[in-house]
Amino acid sequence: MSRRADIAVIACGAIAQPAAAIVARRGWPVDVHPLPPLLHNQPQLIAGEVRALAARLRPAYERVVVGYADCGTYGALDAVCADEGLERLPGLHCYDLYAGPSRVERLFADQPGTYLLTDFLVRSFARTVLQELGLDRHPDLRDTYFGHYTRAVWLAQHPDDPELRALAHQAATQLGLPLTVLATGDSGLERALADVVGPDSP
Incomplete structure (x- = not known):
């Protein structure tokens, strides 16, 4: 090489x-x-x-x-x-790299049932979450996996991207969770x- x-x-x-x-x-x-x-x-x-x-x-x-x-x-x-x-x-984890460890700690301290999303997870949600967990085939398992979560927080590297914003809202809706957008950048x-x-x- x-x-x-x-x-x-x-x-x-x-x-x-x-x-x-x-x-x-x-x-x-x-x-x-x-x-x-x-x-x-x-x-x-x-x-x-x-x-x-x-x-x-x-x-x-x-x-x-x-x-x-x-x-x-x-x-x-x-x-x-x-x-x-x-x-x-x-x-x-990568969330620390985007939001900083102290801010991530505060998110979990404020609401332990916080599910974190990044731009990558928002884009790949159907593959990396729904398909990998079998939720595309068995949506009834949603509460088994996510019943203890209370919100989704998108650590947004590109918060002004309309496609990403729509996908983030779609992901939160599929999880049955309200979405909070936290702009982090790179x-x-x-x-x-x-x-x-x-x-x-x-």
């Missing part, structure tokens, strides 16, 4: 597109390599997939970094990062990427 950039970012598929857009805008010497976003439905597999992809990418790049938060691996991803000498994005993700990409990046 010929080197296309100095740094490879192994990215969660759910943040790969905005991460790549940030990289392009900032002109960083970085290639973004996404893993499948549906790994989030099987977080026990994330650490192993990151380890395997890092081994494949390392010969072609000066550095490999991990574009994941912990993402439900309960420390397994940190163990891989320690073993392989990799740095990852901060936080427990600045938190951008700062986190800048930290792991390194101080020499512009």
Whole structure:
């Protein structure tokens, strides 16, 4: 494999597109390599997939970094990062990268039954939620999965996009939940990427 950039970012598929857009805008010497976003439905597999992809990418790049938060691996991803000498994005999950951990904590403190959406989840809701949970085939299971939730909060990277806004309302309606829109933008993700990409990046 010929080197296309100095740094490879192994990215969660759910943040790969905005991460790549940030990289392009900032002109960083970085290639973004996404893993499948549906790994989030099987977080026990994330650490192993990151380890395997890092081994494949390392010969072609000066550095490999991990574009994941912990993402439900309960420390397994940190163990891989320690073993392989990799740095990852901060936080427990991608929601921290968009809204900030303190704001996410407040959302759950105010209403523990908060279901969080991102732009990616809004766009892919039919596939990543309805289909994966079987709700497209068995809508009667909605209360089994979501009966304890009290609201949906869209952490909106692009709150003024009319298509996304319509999809967010549709997702909340399908869950039977009221929707709150919290504009976050991508600045938190951008700062986190800048930290792991390194101080020499512009």
